[in-house]
Amino acid sequence: MAEPTSPANQGKWIESSEKNMMQARNLIRDMLTVVRNNEVTEASNKAAMQEADKREKEAKKAVVFNKAAAHEKVIATSFKCMQDIEDGILQTEDSLSKLTHERYRGFAYLQVCERRLELRQKRPQAEMFKDALTDALTSEKQALEVARKELLELEEQGKKIVTELRDKRKFLSEDTGIRRLQMMEDLKTLSPQVALPPVKASASPKNNSNNKAEQKEEKKEEKKEENIEAEKVEKSEEPTEAAEAERPVTAPPHMMTPEEQKKAEQASKELIADTMKLLEKTSCHRNKSLETVFKVKQDTSRANHRSEDCLSRRTGELAEMKKQLEKHALDVEAAILRAERSLERTERRLDVKDNKKVEKFKQSDERFDGYGMPCCYAQPLALAGELARCRNTSRAVASHGCSGPAVGVCEAIALAKVTLLRLGGLGHYQTRNSSSFIRKNKNVPTMTAEPGRHNLQASLAKYSGLAGKQVLGLDSKKVGKKAMEFESIVLTTRSKRKGRQQRPGTVLVTTGIKKGAKKGPAQLKKIIAQTYNRPELLEMALAKYAKIKRSFKKKVALQSVRSRK
Numbered sequence: 001m002a003e004p005t006s007p008a009n010q011g012k013w014i015e016s017s018e019k020n021m022m023q024a025r026n027l028i029r030d031m032l033t034v035v036r037n038n039e040v041t042e043a044s045n046k047a048a049m050q051e052a053d054k055r056e057k058e059a060k061k062a063v064v065f066n067k068a069a070a071h072e073k074v075i076a077t078s079f080k081c082m083q084d085i086e087d088g089i090l091q092t093e094d095s096l097s098k099l100t101h102e103r104y105r106g107f108a109y110l111q112v113c114e115r116r117l118e119l120r121q122k123r124p125q126a127e128m129f130k131d132a133l134t135d136a137l138t139s140e141k142q143a144l145e146v147a148r149k150e151l152l153e154l155e156e157q158g159k160k161i162v163t164e165l166r167d168k169r170k171f172l173s174e175d176t177g178i179r180r181l182q183m184m185e186d187l188k189t190l191s192p193q194v195a196l197p198p199v200k201a202s203a204s205p206k207n208n209s210n211n212k213a214e215q216k217e218e219k220k221e222e223k224k225e226e227n228i229e230a231e232k233v234e235k236s237e238e239p240t241e242a243a244e245a246e247r248p249v250t251a252p253p254h255m256m257t258p259e260e261q262k263k264a265e266q267a268s269k270e271l272i273a274d275t276m277k278l279l280e281k282t283s284c285h286r287n288k289s290l291e292t293v294f295k296v297k298q299d300t301s302r303a304n305h306r307s308e309d310c311l312s313r314r315t316g317e318l319a320e321m322k323k324q325l326e327k328h329a330l331d332v333e334a335a336i337l338r339a340e341r342s343l344e345r346t347e348r349r350l351d352v353k354d355n356k357k358v359e360k361f362k363q364s365d366e367r368f369d370g371y372g373m374p375c376c377y378a379q380p381l382a383l384a385g386e387l388a389r390c391r392n393t394s395r396a397v398a399s400h401g402c403s404g405p406a407v408g409v410c411e412a413i414a415l416a417k418v419t420l421l422r423l424g425g426l427g428h429y430q431t432r433n434s435s436s437f438i439r440k441n442k443n444v445p446t447m448t449a450e451p452g453r454h455n456l457q458a459s460l461a462k463y464s465g466l467a468g469k470q471v472l473g474l475d476s477k478k479v480g481k482k483a484m485e486f487e488s489i490v491l492t493t494r495s496k497r498k499g500r501q502q503r504p505g506t507v508l509v510t511t512g513i514k515k516g517a518k519k520g521p522a523q524l525k526k527i528i529a530q531t532y533n534r535p536e537l538l539e540m541a542l543a544k545y546a547k548i549k550r551s552f553k554k555k556v557a558l559q560s561v562r563s564r565k
Contacts, residue, residue: 057190060189060190061190064186064187064189064190067183067186068183068186068187070265071179071180071182071183072183074179074265074268075176075179075180077268077272078172078175078176078268078271078272079176081172081272081275081276081279082169082172082173082176084275084279085165085168085169085172085275085278085279086169088161088165088278088279088282088283089162089165089166089169091282091286092158092161092162092165092282092285092286093162095154095158095285095286095289095290096155096158096159096162098289098290098293099151099154099155099158099289099292099293100155102151102293102296102297103148103151103152103155105300106144106147106148106151106296106300107148109140109144109300109304110141110144110145110148113137113140113141113144113307114141116137116307116311117137117138117141120133120134120137126536129535129536130529131314131529131535132310132313132314132529132530133307133310133311133313133314135529136303136306136307136309136310136311137307137310139303139306140303140304140306140307143299143300143303144300144303147296147299147300150292150296151292151296154285154288154289154292157285158285158289161278161281161282161285164278165278165282168274168275168278171271172271172275175268175271324469435448435450435466437449437450437466450464450465450466451465451473451492451508452465452466452471452472452473452492452493452494452508453465453473465492465508469494470494470533470534471492471493471494471508471533471534472491472492472493472528472533472534472537472541473491473492473493474489474490474491474492474513474524474541474544474545474548475489475490475492475548476488476489476490476548476551476552477489477490487552488512488513488515489512489513489515489520489545489548489549490510490511490512490513491510491511491512491513491524491527492508492509492510492511493508493509493511493527493531493533494507494508494509494533495507495508495509511527513545515549515552520545520549521542521545524538524541524542524545525538528541
């Protein structure tokens with residue numbers, strides 16, 4: 001670098017000095033202009049960045065708030081569903097308790113019914129027939145078993161529903177907690193990220209005072225320059241907006257994409273729909289349980305009342321029969337006493353050495369079977385027991401048309417008479433040969449025209465309609481005038497009213513029987529089963545019903561050949 005030459009004189013020196021000072025001023029001015037332009041540009045860029053950050057924060061805030069609103073909507077629906085689920089659980093548990101109590105109640109009735117059937121199986125073989133009480137107990141048992149099965153099925157369904165409701169309640173609680181955590185994470189993204197300032201080196205107090213003075217001067221100069229360069233700020237906004245448009249926008253952390261958000265909303269909708277279906281299922285089970293409990297109570301009480309009524313009626317009949325048997329036993333004892341007295345008189349007149357009487361006794365023995373009993377009365381009796389009872393009770397009765405019978409014959413006659421007294425009563429024994437209803441013809445068994453008699457043979461005591469306590473007679477009857485006369489079937493029974501039993505004109509009651517092939521036998525079975533009136537004659541009554549119906553058929557009148565000509 002060339003060394004500066006010294007001026008020739010003082011004027012040149014002054015001129016060159018002023019020139020240099022002018023150049024220095026120009027350079028300083030240019031430098032300050034550039035600095036100010038840079039500061040204005042920097043200030044404009046900072047405002048644009050702040051505005052962009054503000055818009056980005058607003059957009060992020062809107063997204064977070066929209067997402068939070070969606071979460072809040074789903075959470076509110078889930079909370080309502082959880083309340084409904086809790087109510088459904090309480091209602092289902094209440095239904096289960098009612099079903100269980102009703103099942104226990106029905107089980108107690110079932111045990112009583114089975115015990116009654118078990119006791120009825122111990123009846124004598126002669127009474128092992130099907131009556132109204134058996135039908136009532138059987139129907140009650142079937143109704144209780146069906147109700148028990150239905151209650152058990154409803155209990156199983158209720159337990160499954162309670163398990164499903166609890167699982168759904170747990171899932172909704174977990175989903176609500178996850179959504180609240182997601183909302184908290186999204187709200188954290190809106191708070192500013194505050195960073196700690198950098199640590200500066202320690203300085204002396206002198207340096208600190210100098211730095212403070214320099215900072216005050218710089219602030220004053222900045223204020224002056226901001227006023228001058230305010231106009232340049234508006235011009236510099238356009239390039240900054242272009243730069244912001246070119247800047248890529250990054251998604252905030254913990255933020256769901258639109259597809260994920262749609263999937264989450266769809267899953268929430270499906271969850272709510274499933275919950276509604278489950279609640280509807282719970283409501284249906286509740287209504288069905290209440291209806292079933294009410295129905296089972298009605299059916300059980302109805303079947304139980306029917307069994308109790310039949311049982312009380314049967315008990316009353318047995319008590320009445322017991323009274324009749326006790327009364328009849330007194331009559332039998334009186335007849336036996338009378339027979340013993342007659343036997344004593346016969347033994348006094350007995351002459352064993354008379355051969356004719358002995359032969360006559362042998363001929364009378366042929367009328368009895370191997371047990372020493374009349375053949376016409378042997379079948380319906382318990383021979384051995386009755387014979388032992390007759391031997392222990394008396395020495396037998398009656399002479400059977402002979403002046404001095406043997407001891408075995410007397411015992412057989414006594415057994416026959418006691419059997420007659422038991423089957424047909426003393427009245428039949430006394431009127432078997434002297435009744436006004438008897439019809440005697442040659443070569444024909446002795447018949448009778450007693451009203452209410454099932455069999456018309458006079459020797460059969462168990463069919464008597466006058467001496468028997470229970471009457472069952474089936475006959476045909478013509479009804480109407482001659483022009484409009486028709487035949488009907490009539491069932492004759494004995495009145496149960498005590499006042500009518502003492503009057504011969506009203507002691508028998510007639511009931512019309514239907515002629516239908518199905519209705520007639522069903523009516524007969526029902527009457528015999530309900531009244532417990534001679535159930536052992538049911539088959540014979542049905543057979544006679546069929547014969548009476550066949551007798552109603554009239555022969556078709558054939559036209560003769562002569563009348564045709």
